[in-house]
Amino acid sequence: MSGHGRQDEDSNPLDAVDRRLLRELITDPRLTVVELSRRLGVVRSTVQAHLDRLTRRGVLGGGGIALDVSRIGFALTAFVALQIRQGRGAEVQARLVACPEVLEIHTTAGGFDLMCRVAARTSTDLQRTIDRLVDSDAIVRSHTSVVLSTPMSYRVQPLIDSAARDR
Numbered sequence: 001m002s003g004h005g006r007q008d009e010d011s012n013p014l015d016a017v018d019r020r021l022l023r024e025l026i027t028d029p030r031l032t033v034v035e036l037s038r039r040l041g042v043v044r045s046t047v048q049a050h051l052d053r054l055t056r057r058g059v060l061g062g063g064g065i066a067l068d069v070s071r072i073g074f075a076l077t078a079f080v081a082l083q084i085r086q087g088r089g090a091e092v093q094a095r096l097v098a099c100p101e102v103l104e105i106h107t108t109a110g111g112f113d114l115m116c117r118v119a120a121r122t123s124t125d126l127q128r129t130i131d132r133l134v135d136s137d138a139i140v141r142s143h144t145s146v147v148l149s150t151p152m153s154y155r156v157q158p159l160i161d162s163a164a165r166d167r
Contacts, residue, residue, distance in 0.1 A: 014059075017042060019160055021050055022059075026157050069103070074119035076126050077147040080133060081112035088138035089113065095136060101129045112143065 014022070020040050024031055033051070037044040054060045069077075084092045089107075096102045096116060104117040116133070120126035126146070134142050 013163060014160065016164075017046065017050055018054060018059075019164055021047065021054070022160055023157060025060075069119045073121055074101075076120040076123065077150075078118045078120065078126055078130075079145045079147070080116045080118050080130060081108070081143040081145075082114045082116065082133070083111065083140040083142070084113045085138050085140055092136065092138050095138075096133065099129065099133060101125075102133070 017040065021036060024036055024039055031039070033044055033047050037047045040047065051060065082092065092114065093105060096105050096114070101118050101120060102116050103119055106115045107113065108115050118126070118129055118133075120129055123146075126144075130142070130144055133139075
């Protein structure tokens, strides 16, 4: 299975080298292939082949770095749930993608159609961003939850470890 329940042609579970490689990259994403090869005790071409396969499968993304947006002035995080009119999903998603404060968009089931993670500098800035997001007749209603703290941020290593134990 790949992201969100879809079956991929290459849905093989991670092997031991994949898991060790991911563990190293999670700890330090800037490691070179040569350093990864040294740490894993395998030849450079093996590391490169695993990286290429993990990238092709979509396990590793196309780039970017993990960034704490609060450290660059966006101290507030909020989750904005949107209920949209039928048939207007692509329009709303394009509108959201065009808004730099929208960090993530997820299509959801239940009372709302989309869930967005939004960053803002201040509560006034957050209000202005939300007003911009919902200023469309394609939006039926919205619900905003402001993040007070983040006791645990996004993580995957425990999931990788658990999958390895379940094999």
